[in-house]
Amino acid sequence: MAITFxxxxxxxxxxxxxxxxAVRRTLTGWAFAGPATVLVVGLSLFPAVWAFFxxxxxxxxxxxxxxxxxxxxxxxxxxxxxxxxxxHTLLLTVLFVPSSIVLGIVVAIALNQRIRLIGFYRTCIxxxxxxxxxxxxxxxxxxxxxxxxxxxxxxRHLGIPQQQFLESPTQALYVICVIALWGEVGFTTVxxxxxxxxxxxxxxxxxxxxxxxxxxxxRHVTLPELRPxxxxxxxxxxxxxxxxxxxxxxxxxxxxxxxxxxVVYYIYELAFQTQRLGYGAAAAYLLFAVTLLLTLGxxxxxRRRGSEVF
Amino acid sequence: MRRFHxxxxxxxxxxxxxALLFVLPLVQMVLxxxxxxxxxxxxxxxxxxxxxxxxxxxxxxxxxxxxxxFGNTVLVSAVSVGAHLVLCxxxxxxxxxxxxxxxxxxxLVIIATVMIPIQLLMIPTYLxxxxxxxxxxxxxxxxxxxxxxxxxFLMRQFFLALPVELEEAARIDGAGTWxxxxxxxxxxxxxxxxTLAVFTLLSSWNDLLWPLVAISDNHTFTLQVGLANFQxxxxxxxxxxxxxxxxxxxPLILAFLFAQRKFIATMSFTGLKG
Numbered sequence: 001m002a003i004t005f006x007x008x009x010x011x012x013x014x015x016x017x018x019x020x021x022a023v024r025r026t027l028t029g030w031a032f033a034g035p036a037t038v039l040v041v042g043l044s045l046f047p048a049v050w051a052f053f054x055x056x057x058x059x060x061x062x063x064x065x066x067x068x069x070x071x072x073x074x075x076x077x078x079x080x081x082x083x084x085x086x087x088h089t090l091l092l093t094v095l096f097v098p099s100s101i102v103l104g105i106v107v108a109i110a111l112n113q114r115i116r117l118i119g120f121y122r123t124c125i126x127x128x129x130x131x132x133x134x135x136x137x138x139x140x141x142x143x144x145x146x147x148x149x150x151x152x153x154x155x156r157h158l159g160i161p162q163q164q165f166l167e168s169p170t171q172a173l174y175v176i177c178v179i180a181l182w183g184e185v186g187f188t189t190v191x192x193x194x195x196x197x198x199x200x201x202x203x204x205x206x207x208x209x210x211x212x213x214x215x216x217x218x219r220h221v222t223l224p225e226l227r228p229x230x231x232x233x234x235x236x237x238x239x240x241x242x243x244x245x246x247x248x249x250x251x252x253x254x255x256x257x258x259x260x261x262x263v264v265y266y267i268y269e270l271a272f273q274t275q276r277l278g279y280g281a282a283a284a285y286l287l288f289a290v291t292l293l294l295t296l297g298x299x300x301x302x303r304r305r306g307s308e309v310f
Numbered sequence: 311m312r313r314f315h316x317x318x319x320x321x322x323x324x325x326x327x328x329a330l331l332f333v334l335p336l337v338q339m340v341l342x343x344x345x346x347x348x349x350x351x352x353x354x355x356x357x358x359x360x361x362x363x364x365x366x367x368x369x370x371x372x373x374x375x376x377x378x379x380f381g382n383t384v385l386v387s388a389v390s391v392g393a394h395l396v397l398c399x400x401x402x403x404x405x406x407x408x409x410x411x412x413x414x415x416x417x418l419v420i421i422a423t424v425m426i427p428i429q430l431l432m433i434p435t436y437l438x439x440x441x442x443x444x445x446x447x448x449x450x451x452x453x454x455x456x457x458x459x460x461x462x463f464l465m466r467q468f469f470l471a472l473p474v475e476l477e478e479a480a481r482i483d484g485a486g487t488w489x490x491x492x493x494x495x496x497x498x499x500x501x502x503x504x505t506l507a508v509f510t511l512l513s514s515w516n517d518l519l520w521p522l523v524a525i526s527d528n529h530t531f532t533l534q535v536g537l538a539n540f541q542x543x544x545x546x547x548x549x550x551x552x553x554x555x556x557x558x559x560x561p562l563i564l565a566f567l568f569a570q571r572k573f574i575a576t577m578s579f580t581g582l583k584g
Contacts, residue, residue, distance in 0.1 A: 044431060
């Protein structure tokens with residue numbers, strides 16, 4: 001080959017060399033990007049496609065699977081456990097997302113003040129975000145213990161009757177939402193704080209000079225500037241809420257009386273406790289579809305409201 | 311904005327209770343880990359232990375392989391962080407600077423995979439790992455964390471923002487792509503690499519769902535799985551549970567206290583990626 005190249009006319013060499021260089025460039029490029037690409041795609045796209053085939057079979061993972069077409073999906077939409085799980089996930093999401101956004105904005109504004117102890121406050125508020133959800137769940141079981149927990153002690157001091165918290169089917173989901181907020185508000189606070197610090201000072205000063213009250217400055221200058229972050233936070237926190245698992249596993253394991261069994265927890269039980277892999281995969285695909293629709297919905301809504309974040 | 315300095319800003323009225331609400335449970339966790347069972351089961355609860363009881367830690371270490379779990383978590387996190395730093399920085403550089411066939415498509419596919427939730431992936435990934443024979447090994451816990459779409463994206467964004475002149479100068483001096491990357495670009499990427507390391511450490515250290523699925527052997531558990539499992543059996547051994555919690559959270563909390571800026575930068579970058 002080398003000889004052929006050397007013997008060819010100058011015109012051929014000129015044409016051949018760029019091609020050789022292009023091949024080398026592509027090889028170099030893939031040598032850099034290839035390993036990570038193969039890992040990421042191989043561990044997501046390939047299993048996702050496989051999961052789809054699993055979702056169209058009845059299979060316990062051991063004996064050969066029986067293809068059942070869309071039967072798993074059809075059964076899911078009328079499965080009372082699935083519907084209850086969907087209700088719990090929805091309730092959790094509807095409570096968690098707006099609360100974490102509002103709290104994030106309020107705490108970020110407070111932390112953006114130049115007052116004493118601000119470093120201390122910031123550290124305290126961010127620390128729970130670093131603690132694992134599993135540890136947080138175990139700790140919550142202690143704090144909300146009906147017999148000797150600190151939560152009931154606080155209620156006692158306030159003269160409020162003692163509560164069952166995580167052991168009550170009517171309260172457990174709300175308590176889990178509060179615990180999730182405790183662990184996640186640090187995150188929304190940080191992104192709002194970063195966004196607040198990016199707002200040009202002149203903008204606020206100009207509005208103040210024009211005689212706008214503090215509330216009006218906040219309402220008409222600060223809030224609109226925060227909108228792109230809010231869209232992002234809404235999407236991110238929706239995904240967080242929908243996928244909440246660790247906290248439920250280490251507090252209630254779906255109980256009491258299935259009152260905290262969310263879709264994600266139900267999928268885990270189906271696939272890894274009762275070995276109904278096909279049914280579990282179908283539930284996971286439904287969850288994926290709904291999350292995707294929710295995400296696109298939020299983005300579509302925010303686009304219509306005129307903020308371009310995605 | 312404030313024209314004069316009050317000795318006591320009204321913001322304290324909001325921030326002080328809030329800060330205590332966020333930090334006191336963690337303080338109670340640490341203090342409880344040093345209490346005896348008799349002290350813990352009192353109501354009203356007492357916050358401060360009467361003396362330093364080490365029973366919780368002793369029981370945890372003798373009745374469970376907690377140190378082993380701790381070591382497993384350290385290993386899984388170290389491999390994840392190390393692999394992330396190498397693989398994602400290389401891929402990020404490739405996607406940012408090198409022109410090669412298939413680059414656009416590959417990057418698009420990687421970004422699209424972010425949308426796929428773990429719940430969808432865990433069933434086939436478990437089956438895949440079972441066939442590879444790595445279920446119930448630590449490899450099962452770290453293989454999904456060797457590289458991530460987020461890591462590739464983060465590094466690519468960083469390299470795109472880096473002025474290209476330095477690399478061109480290195481090229482003119484005759485350095486190849488690898489040498490340019492290794493000795494010119496990578497040293498400049500330290501802030502991004504630190505962000506990536508913190509992100510990967512947080513995710514791999516705190517992961518529960520995936521190792522819970524992939525590992526069922528008591529000695530191969532990561533710390534989070536071991537604790538969750540231990541809690542399932544000993545719901546009332548609070549001093550042991552809190553001792554385990556301290557073991558599971560203290561390393562990251564200490565790292566956070568020492569490198570708070572880096573952690574906060576990581577969190578806000580995660581937020582600004584949208």
